[in-house]
Amino acid sequence: MELGNFFKLLWKHRLLLIIVPLVTIIISFFLVKNLADKYVSNAQIATGIVDQSRQLLDADPTGSAKEQSIAHEFSNLIEIMKLKTLINQVSYQLILHDLSNDVPFKPESKLFKTMNPRARAHAIEVFTQKFKNKQPLSYYNKDENGLNELLRSMKYDERSLRKDLYINRDEDSDFITVAYESNNPQLSAFVVNVLCSQFIDYYTHTVRKNETDAVNYLSDLLEQKRQILNKKTNELQEYRIKNGILNLDEQSRAIFDQIMVFNDRKQQAEKDVASYNGAIQKLNNKFTPQERGYIEANVSKYNQAVTNTQDQLHILNDRYIRSGFDPKLKAAVDSLSNKLTAQINETSDKYISSPLTSKDELIRQKIGLEVNRDLARYSINAINTSLNELNTRFNKLVPFDATVKTYNYDIDIASKEYLDVLNKYNQTNLQSTFSIKLRQVEPATPDAAEPSKKLLLIILSGVISFAFCVVVLFGIFFFDDTIKEPAELVKRTHLPLLGYSNTVEGTLDLRKLWDVENRDKMRLFKELIRSIRFEVDQELRGEKILGITSLTNAEGKSILAVSLAYSYAMINKKVLLIDGNFSNPAISNTVQPKIYIEDYFKNNPDNYETLSSTTNVMGNHGGDITLLELSDENYIRSKFNELKMKYDIIIIETPPLSELNKSKEWLLFANKIVAVFEADKGIAKWQNNNLQYLRNLNSKFAGWVLNKTNASQNRF
Structure with missing residues (x-):
């Protein structure tokens, strides 16, 4: 099919394309001639979502708010404003105004005129109650269904109001514009203002309730976490008191330090015993067998004073080791050692050696070395005993440490949970104080009539009828498979x-x-x-x-x-x-x-x-x-x-x-x-x-x- 054939078809039906739009324009002229003027009232609501000047205390420090999330918030607010509950609130206020005022917003419908004073009073009572409780009228209740019919007869029902209600966000701004168009400027302003006030009240009440529930929940949860933390802390304290634990770390560190000191002293004593035995052996090698027997026979018989002093020195040395090498006992040990040396020197003046040999100095050295060897040997025994006691005490601390660490771990977890809930509680409590940012910054007022659209409607009717004829002819042309040329x-x-x-x-x-x-x-x-x-x-x-x-x-x-x-x-x-x-x-x-x-x-x-x-x-x-x-x-x-x-x-x-x-x-x-x-x-x-x-x-x-x-x- 060629486009030229279509234009030929249009030319063939040119009278139709002229007459039909002309008739449509004439009919439209008479239809729109008596159309009432339209009045539009607008109001603006500031949301505070984009306005940073209203987010000083609860502003996002990271600035992570994105356009998508902002768009979702505005969409949510607009959908809330379109809820049937809020539109019903406007319907109730409109019908209450017409029922209680001599000058209604709209001409009274037939059903409205048939209402007697008693019926009007009953209707006012029911509508007022429904408005206060934000409840819809029931279609299953005969009385309330009749009131629904009254709303529909006055075009105050939800569907009628939605047709001329416009709610949009002003581009990328912080404002939501609410507009309503009607034949009465007071009606347009009334609808917009009631809807805005009811929306702000509804949103404020809903948000407050949700925030109060959240704060109460976090408060109860915070108290539970505090009790759990206190319970764990008390259990740890009772365990420390029961087992006499002050500070396991310090106690274990002190015992470990003592063990290290005793090990060092033990090694030193063992080294001294070995050195003393070597020295004594060298001295013994300097004596003949006869002299050695004589010396051993006489030296083994120390006088009573040396023996007593030596026993005292052993006892005092044992106390010194058991005390953890207390410096106070060290002075007593040194004093007693000096006394023992003096007594040994005195015994060397006796003739305990062979009169034929002058080896007094060697004998005195040997006796001193033997005394020191005995002291070192006794000190090793005492050190071993102390080490065993320290190891026993250290081993006892291990289960205590494990138990205490378990208690501390539980306390740490409970403390973190408590602090997290506390931070959330403080944040929620702060946000609940400043969360409501909605306010009507510009109330709706009765405005002048909108520019007349009568001429536009007449022209539009002619254009539409002409386009309709063209479309019909094109359909005929498109589906026409006849042969013309x-x-x-x-x-x-x-x-x-x-x-x-x-x-x-x-x-x-x-x-x-x-x-x-x-x-x-x-x-x-x-x-x-x-x-x-x-x-x-x-x-x-x-x-x-x-x-x-x-x-x-x-x-x-x-x-x-x-x-x-x-x-x-x-x-x-x-x-x-x-x-x-x-x-x-x-x-x-x-x-x-x-x-x-x-x-x-x-x-x-x-x-x-x-x-x-x-x-x-x-x-x-x-x-x-x-x-x-x-x-x-x-x-x-x-x-x-x-x-x-x-x-x-x-x-x-x-x-x-x-x-x-x-x-x-x-x-x-x-x-x-x-x-x-x-x-x-x-x-x-x-x-x-x-x-x-x-x-x-x-x-x-x-x-x-x-x-x-x-x-x-x-x-x-």
């Missing part, structure tokens, strides 16, 4: 085209057909027929028999056949027009020929029917008969040969291809075939077989003639 016929059938003809009115009279009232149409028709005649001559190339058929009945075969016959007669050609359409002999009925097909082609020896030179039409009697039923093919072909001798051209109108083989029998004898197709008709699926038959004729098929086209169409 010769090029479309060639494209759809893939067969050649001889020409086309326009629509004319007239009879099938050979002479009167070309003489009609509309001279312009007739002149065009003549020119188109002459063009077809020329194309037919080019196709015949000296042949004489032309068959004219169509896909269906009443497509213009007869008009074309008669017109071609007359056109050939105008150029002094001898023309024979044969009406081969037995089922619809239109030419025969009009012309009333002198000779008929049934008589001429019938193979009968008694048939001597001949054509005169003046005969140019051969008709038929009609009926259910075919050409080959009159005679055999050879005989008919011989008769056509006779006709060729007498006439310059023979034009045969055949039945349509839809009548099975009736048309095909005639086409057997035609040299060229022309098919007539009526414009503004489509090609059905069942006609594809007939199209294929025409294609199979190959060069025998001369082409299409598109009939009944628009006279204004361009020639191909």
Whole structure:
């Protein structure tokens, strides 16, 4: 489909495109003539979501608020404002105003006028109660359902109010704009102000309740965590008191330090014993066996004073070791050691050695070394005893330490939980103090009427009606698969085209057909027929028999056949027009020929029917008969040969291809075939077989003639 064809369709229906919008504009003018003026009232609510000046105490220090979260918050506020509960509050206030005031916002409805004073008082009571409790009217309660009907009759119900209510955020600002449009400026301002106040009250109450519940919950949770922390702390204190634990770390560190000191002293004592034994052994090697026996016999018998002092030194040294090497006892040990040395020196003055040998100094050294060795040996025993006691005490501290660490771990966890809850409690408590930021910064006031939209509505109605007509015509054009132009016929059938003809009115009279009232149409028709005649001559190339058929009945075969016959007669050609359409002999009925097909082609020896030179039409009697039923093919072909001798051209109108083989029998004898197709008709699926038959004729098929086209169409 070409766009130009669509514009042609629009031009064809130009009157429709003018009249329909014009009528619509006239009707719209009378409809909007008495429309009431519209009044719009606006109010603004500051939310504090974007305004940082109102977020000094609870501002986000990280500045992590994102546009998406801000948009979600505004969307949530707007949806809250659109809740049915809040719209119902506005409805109650409106109806209460009209019930209790002499000047209502709107004209009283029929149901409103039927209410008596008692009914009005009851309605005021119910609406007031519902407003205070923020409750909807029940549809299942007969009384409340009647009040619902009252709201609907006054257009104060939720659905009616929502139609003219507009709630939007002002671009990326901190404000929400609420607007309402009505026929009364006071009504518009009243609706907006009531809705804003009810929204702020509802939101404040809801947020306060949620925050109070959160604070109370955190307070109870904080008290529970405090009790758990105190309980864990008390258990640790009781365990320390019960087991005498002051500071396990300090105690274990002190015992460990003592163990290290004793180990050092033990190593030193063992080293001293080994050194003393070596020194004594060297001294013993300096004496002969006789001297050694003598010395050992006398030295082993110390005097009583040395022995007593030595025992005291052992005891005091043992105390000194057990005390952890107390410096106070160290002085006593040193003093007693000096005393023992003095006593040993005194014993060396005796003659305990051989009178023959002077080795007193060696003997004194040996005795001193033995005393020191004994002291070191006794100190090792004392140190081992102290080490065992210290290890025992240190091992006892291990289970205490594990238990205390368990208590401390539990206390740490309880303390962290307590501090987390405390921080959350403080934060929530602070936010609850400053969380409500909603306030109506600009109340709604009665405003002037909005600019009239009457002219715009009238123009819009005309534009819409015009566009509707165009759309309808486009739909017709888009879904129209009929063939209107010769090029479309060639494209759809893939067969050649001889020409086309326009629509004319007239009879099938050979002479009167070309003489009609509309001279312009007739002149065009003549020119188109002459063009077809020329194309037919080019196709015949000296042949004489032309068959004219169509896909269906009443497509213009007869008009074309008669017109071609007359056109050939105008150029002094001898023309024979044969009406081969037995089922619809239109030419025969009009012309009333002198000779008929049934008589001429019938193979009968008694048939001597001949054509005169003046005969140019051969008709038929009609009926259910075919050409080959009159005679055999050879005989008919011989008769056509006779006709060729007498006439310059023979034009045969055949039945349509839809009548099975009736048309095909005639086409057997035609040299060229022309098919007539009526414009503004489509090609059905069942006609594809007939199209294929025409294609199979190959060069025998001369082409299409598109009939009944628009006279204004361009020639191909």
